[in-house]
Amino acid sequence: MPDHSTDPPLPAQPGNATADPFAEHRRLLFATAYHLLGSVADTEDILQDAWLKWNAVDPASVDRPKAYLVRTVTNLALNRLTSARTTRETYIGPWLPEPLLTTPTAAEETEMADTVSTAMLVVLETLNPTERAVFVLREVFGYSHTEIGDLLDRPEATVRQISHRARSHVRSRRPRFGADDATRREVTEKFMAACHGGNLPALLELLAPDVTLWNDGGGIVTAARRPLHGPDHVARWLLGVMTKPVSAGIRLESAVVNGELSIIGTIGEHRIGALTYDIHEGRIENIRFQVNPEKLNGLRAVDDAS
Structure with missing residues (x-):
């Protein structure tokens, strides 16, 4: 489950906030919107609009506040x-979801690390809006077809058909491989060391033969506007980025992003990008490099206690 400790504060509310259904279910509402949109900024806007709608109704007139919200x-x-x-x-260029810092414990407790992974969010982008809503509500949050029908004003039979179609679509496109925590940490550390040291042979050794890199700069910052394919092309491009003047002083640090150990790029106190990736048989298969400054709000969450 995403860590929302630094989400923008809700407007002031009278009384005890913990007794308010909106405050009680805020994490669920954030997770629902983020799974549907893949955007932290849009999710925050949605929650603000939902809070305004909630405060425009008489809570006593709502039989099931959670379902209503x-x-x-x-x-x-x-x-x-x-x-x-x-x-x-x-x-402009490839579109990638907004990365979101998440806590390992929350991801493990809710067993949603896989569903919130960048790879999964990319797959969900290939569904139409209704298919995505049905899939998320059913497969991620466990709502029944009847409940989803009530939420979306659709007959149960229709929801079942949409659910089956969406599930088949996702199953055929989602990555069929993964890596245990120890392997992922080892590969991540070697990847950062190779990039920091400009070690082309070491970096090539870490990349799978069919590796692909997608880079989202949104036309705001310099980024590859087409996917890069193959170890040599990807490795040389990555090391080239590290040696550019604009990258002077860049540090690569490991962090849990979208439920998986990933890498965050930092210059000074500013986080300037996130790399998420799939690992298969000890090698990096896909790399998603998000550097669009308008899509990095989810990297600003820092646990002050750490």
């Missing part, structure tokens, strides 16, 4: 997702 957030997210799809058609 999930329905509100889902419908707001669906509207946002529908309009966002049009915007993404003109997006």
